Amino acid sequence: MTVRLAESPSRPPARRRPDPPRTGPFRRRSGRDRPNVLAGMGVALWLVIVALPLYALLIATVQRAENYTSSGPFTPPTDPTLGNYGKAIENGLLGFVLNTAIVTAAVVAIVVALASMTGFAIVRSRTRWTTGVFRVFLLGLAIPSQAVIVPVYLIIVQLGLYDTLTAIVLPTAAFALPVCVLILVGSMRDISEELYEAMALDGAGSVRTFLQLVVPMSRSGLSTIAVYAALQAWNGFLFPLILTQSPDKRLITMGLFEFQGQYRIDIPGLLAAVVLSTVPLFLVYLFARRSLVQGMMGVGGK
Known part of the structure; x- marks a missing residue:
């Protein structure tokens, strides 16, 4: 005589709770969160290339004509003046x-x-x-x-x-x-x-x-x-x-x-x-x- 045991209804496996996000210095960074060093260096280089001519342009407008050739385009003026703007309007x-x-x-x-x-x-x-x-x-x-x-x-x-x-x-x-x-x-x-x-x-x-x-x-x-x-x-x-x-x-x-x-x-x-x-x-x-x-x-x- 064979005795069959009653089959218990199948239960879905218990879901595993996700681990809480790590905080602090041990927080795991995903690929998207990692800083792009090469992109940052490229942006910084581009900003330098754009900013240098603008800096030279604005610095030159407040220098005196007799001091511009001797001091150089990137040297801050020792005796700044706004007379160049007035001269431009007068012309x-x-x-x-x-x-x-x-x-x-x-x-x-x-x-x-x-x-x-x-x-x-x-x-x-x-x-x-x-x-x-x-x-x-x-x-x-x-x-x-x-x-x-x-x-x-x-x-x-x-x-x-x-x-x-x-x-x-x-x-x-x-x-x-x-x-x-x-x-x-x-x-x-x-x-x-x-x-x-x-x-x-x-x-x-x-x-x-x-x-x-x-x-x-x-x-x-x-x-x-x-x-x-x-x-x-x-x-x-x-x-x-x-x-x-x-x-x-x-x-x-x-x-x-x-x-x-x-x-x-x-x-x-x-x-x-x-x-x-x-x-x-x-x-x-x-x-x-x-x-x-x-x-x-x-x-x-x-």
């Missing part, structure tokens, strides 16, 4: 800044208006004509301004715009448009198709869709092209050099020649003018940096 820096600001504002307005409308037409039309226009704009990326400066000069002279601020505005905006159109086309393509359909069901036309949907959704891209166009206009040198000659039409890049004499260059005064000329662009970047980063990444930071 007409404010007038150069005003001319540059006018040119920059005009270039930004033209580029933002034309690039936004062109990008909207390319994204929404999708015809052979708009595709051809987009390819023409992309072709403009491969044409440097130095290669066509002679034809541009002849066109400006024929139009009677030579030695005017308009002569600088038009070619600067034209050469900034290809990059700006490319940025906006990529930004506008990220707008959902459902939003366009919702605007169409609401009875919105192309103009209303552009103003109420595309422009608000493309604010990051618009900020990006505005900053890019402003940089191109503010730092432009070739067009002011070739297309203007009067002292009252000079921009900042040309006005810096006022610190160059026949036999010497006032380096501290020149660098002080450079520092003052970068303040407006620094303020623009300070307030638009978030939109600029989002515009470079895509709509909404995608």
Whole structure:
């Protein structure tokens, strides 16, 4: 006679409680918690490379011209002075800044208006004509301004715009448009198709869709092209050099020649003018940096 023992119901194995995290000097570090020494050294080296020229620039602006060459660019000044900034203003820096600001504002307005409308037409039309226009704009990326400066000069002279601020505005905006159109086309393509359909069901036309949907959704891209166009206009040198000659039409890049004499260059005064000329662009970047980063990444930071 075989006696079968009643099988006891199987019980799941007891779970082992995890060990409490170690604290103090005996805490076990994971791979992610370990410091990356090589990355830290690379960042420190990059900071040194960037900081040294800035230090030399700022130190030079408070040195006296007669002591700059003897003391060296990295030596702290023994007799600092702010006279170089006053000298820069006396040499007409404010007038150069005003001319540059006018040119920059005009270039930004033209580029933002034309690039936004062109990008909207390319994204929404999708015809052979708009595709051809987009390819023409992309072709403009491969044409440097130095290669066509002679034809541009002849066109400006024929139009009677030579030695005017308009002569600088038009070619600067034209050469900034290809990059700006490319940025906006990529930004506008990220707008959902459902939003366009919702605007169409609401009875919105192309103009209303552009103003109420595309422009608000493309604010990051618009900020990006505005900053890019402003940089191109503010730092432009070739067009002011070739297309203007009067002292009252000079921009900042040309006005810096006022610190160059026949036999010497006032380096501290020149660098002080450079520092003052970068303040407006620094303020623009300070307030638009978030939109600029989002515009470079895509709509909404995608």
